[in-house]
Amino acid sequence: MQTYAHRTERTYKRSFGLRMLGLVLGFLILIAPVHAQDVLRIPYVADIGTFDPDNGFETGAMSAINNVYEGLVEYEPGSTKVVGLLARSWEISDDGLTYTFHLVDGVKFHDGTPFNAAAVVNSFQRRRDRGLSLSYFLSNVAEVRAQDDLTVVLTLKHPQPSFLDALSSPWGPKVISPTALAEHDNGEFAKTGLNEHAVGTGPFKLTEFNRGQRYVLERNDDYWGDKPFFRTIQISVVPDISQQILQLQAGLIDAVPINYPFAQLTNLPTGLEITxxxxxxxxxxxxxxxxxxxxxxxxxxxxxxxxxxxxxxxxxxxxxxxxxxxxxxxxxxxxxxxxxxxxxxxxxxxxxxxxxxxxxxxxxxxxxxxxxxxxxxxxxxxxxxxxxxxxxxxxxxxxxxxxxxxxxxxxxxxxxxxxxxxxxxxxxxxxxxxxxxxxxxxxxxxxxxxxxxxxxxxxxxxxxxxxxxxxxxxxxxxxxxxxxxxDVVVHVQGLEDLGLRPMYPPGNIDFATVRRGS
Structure with a gap:
């Protein structure tokens, strides 16, 4: 009896342990897809040269930069309509020379610095006056001034009907934390420091910069606007399209944003779809x-x-x-x-x-x-x-x-x-x-x-x-x-609201709008 009882206890403990292990594994299986839902994995064909929104004509990385930084206005997804972003409204004078922008209240930069008109003036003057590669966007601006904390006035040298489009361009002027500009200014207006650091007001923060290999954006949970679906954006540099396709089919990435061979689009593997x-x-x-x-x-x-x-x-x-x-x-x-x-x-x-x-x-x-x-x-x-x-x-x-x-x-x-x-x-x-x-x-x-x-x-x-x-x-x-x-993006089934904009270079998924459908 004792021997039997001893074996029974051991058997019971083993059985209980196996049941608990099964429950834990089952729980992990259940939560793993939920965790995976929080992460979007995107490959880039070319490396990111700089995260400085004023000093580089990035194309493939535009979605990353523009989800970290924001401008006053932008193009609405799917169209060329200009809509407000950090500016909630604006007026244009009858002579076409004065643009008055009313800013969104309560916005903060990723480092906690308050966003205000002075920050806009500081950023716009940096782009216009410091010899940066994208300075031409503001070359017609004679004056930029803060009328009050939430009002910015731009005065042009001559009328420019295309000016709002210039501000809405994916390469248009963005607003950078004045604190970050000061911290990274080594006498060259942060030209070097902002290559690998980024502090904006956008829905995502740059948290990892591993040149040539990997970049990570994390959701800004204090974002002033609508919260993104994904918590983490993992960006890998994969120059070879065939490698991207293999990784997509193996479930290692979630999309091939550009250059998927058109001849293969009519016969995609199961589990993939096109936007x-x-x-x-x-x-x-x-x-x-x-x-x-x-x-x-x-x-x-x-x-x-x-x-x-x-x-x-x-x-x-x-x-x-x-x-x-x-x-x-x-x-x-x-x-x-x-x-x-x-x-x-x-x-x-x-x-x-x-x-x-x-x-x-x-x-x-x-x-x-x-x-x-x-x-x-x-x-x-x-x-x-x-x-x-x-x-x-x-x-x-x-x-x-x-x-x-x-x-x-x-x-x-x-x-x-x-x-x-x-x-x-x-x-x-x-x-x-x-x-x-x-x-x-x-x-x-x-x-x-x-x-x-x-x-x-x-x-x-x-x-x-x-x-x-x-x-x-x-x-x-x-x-x-x-x-x-x-603009053709091949991706795993279920991705929705990619936020593609006609003006953006192809393949620039908007990380703020994209989500997994139910």
């Missing part, structure tokens, strides 16, 4: 002066062959459409779309009459879409007797083509503006002094129309002028718009 949204991701060709396209007959023949209607579906499936103008359709819906010739037999005859024509296409990027577009256009050109080749330009080479002794005949690029106003497209890419007028082409008649449009406040009249100027650049063969491509 697509309008984008200003427009592919264009810029032609150098002196290229074979200067000949009107050759240009017409080439335009016939590369007509994007012939290849857009092969390249992008349902996620792109032929461009209607030199401006993205998300910015300006052209009333009179550009037209490509369509008679391939006539194009072939024109080339045969002219004699041998060869074209070299320079690709601004090694991203897969560039190569696919070039491949399809080369095949189309071969049908009319034009020999074309393509190569990927070295990093940064597109910006020095004016001085290149042996430039390509055509540059294939994305002419993405920095704000959703047509002026930001024309004055950056098209006009004589545009910084990204890649080949330095000049068309004074069109430039004059752009100048007039830039001072026009009536949107319908303004858009008509920009569209007319764009048509002139197109007719002259300087710039050839090809396709508008959607």
């Amino acid at each position: 697509a949204a309008p984008s200003m991701n427009q592919f264009d060709l810029f032609a150098r002066p002196g290229s074979p396209l200067d000949d009107v007959e050759v240009r017409k023949a080439v335009m016939t062959a590369i007509n994007p209607a012939l290849w857009v579906k092969d390249a992008f499936g349902q996620f792109a459409t032929p461009s209607k103008s030199l401006y993205s359709k998300a910015m300006l819906d052209a009333l009179h779309p550009v037209e490509f010739p369509t008679d391939l037999d006539a194009a072939k005859a024109a080339i045969a009459k002219h004699g041998a024509v060869s074209l070299v296409i320079g690709l601004h990027s090694a991203a897969p879409s560039y190569g696919r577009i070039a491949e399809l256009m080369i095949a189309q050109l071969a049908l009319i007797g034009v020999k074309a080749t393509a190569y990927i330009l070295p990093s940064g080479a597109a910006y020095t083509l004016k001085d290149d002794p042996n430039p390509p005949d055509l540059l294939l690029t994305i002419s993405g503006p920095d704000a959703a106003h047509p002026e930001n497209q024309a004055k950056v890419f098209f006009t004589k002094d545009a910084p990204l007028n890649f080949f330095g082409r000049v068309l004074p008649e069109a430039d004059t129309i752009v100048d007039k449009a830039g001072q026009t406040t009536d949107i319908k009249e303004r858009n008509a002028l920009y569209e007319r100027a764009g048509q002139l650049y197109f007719d002259a063969g300087q710039i050839i718009p090809l396709v508008d491509v959607d």
Whole structure:
């Protein structure tokens, strides 16, 4: 009996222990998905150069920076409508020179410093006056002053109808904690310190900066606005898209934000889905002066062959459409779309009459879409007797083509503006002094129309002028718009409200709005 009783007790204890272990494991299984729900894991193709919102033209990391820092206004998700952010309302004077912003009350920076008008003045003056790379956003601001603790007044040098768009740009001026600016100022206005530190008012705080490997954002539980769904955003740097896809399929990350091959989108593995949204991701060709396209007959023949209607579906499936103008359709819906010739037999005859024509296409990027577009256009050109080749330009080479002794005949690029106003497209890419007028082409008649449009406040009249100027650049063969491509994010099933904005570079999920559905 004693032996039996002893064994029974041990058996009971073992059984009880196993039951408790089972309960604990079951509990962990139950809570593990809940814990996982708190974390969003996002890969970046390129490393983050800087978290300084004033001193770096980041593209892939825009969602991270803009969830740490905030500006006075922003573009509403899914549109180009300007809405308030740190400014709850504003007025514009009749002469278009004075902008008065009324600030949200009760906001604090991540370090506890109160947000007020003085902080706005301090940040805006830093961007404008300290030689930072994005200072041009405020170059037309003559004065920025605090009228009181919750009112900021900006006075312009001359009217600028695109000014609110400049402030709403993803690269527009943000407000930085004055305490942090002072702490990181080593005599160079915190240019170095803010590369790896960030103190804003946004819904997330930067808590880990591990260059080239990993970045972590944690939810700001004292945020003045709506609280984000995710507590933690884990950002990894994974340059290879195939590796990103493998990690997504293995459940190690939650999305492939950009460059998922379009050819694979129609046959996604189980458990994955697509969110697509309008984008200003427009592919264009810029032609150098002196290229074979200067000949009107050759240009017409080439335009016939590369007509994007012939290849857009092969390249992008349902996620792109032929461009209607030199401006993205998300910015300006052209009333009179550009037209490509369509008679391939006539194009072939024109080339045969002219004699041998060869074209070299320079690709601004090694991203897969560039190569696919070039491949399809080369095949189309071969049908009319034009020999074309393509190569990927070295990093940064597109910006020095004016001085290149042996430039390509055509540059294939994305002419993405920095704000959703047509002026930001024309004055950056098209006009004589545009910084990204890649080949330095000049068309004074069109430039004059752009100048007039830039001072026009009536949107319908303004858009008509920009569209007319764009048509002139197109007719002259300087710039050839090809396709508008959607912002396409492949992610695990259940992610909702990604907050994609047309003006943002593709793939920039808004960490403040994205959530897991029920």
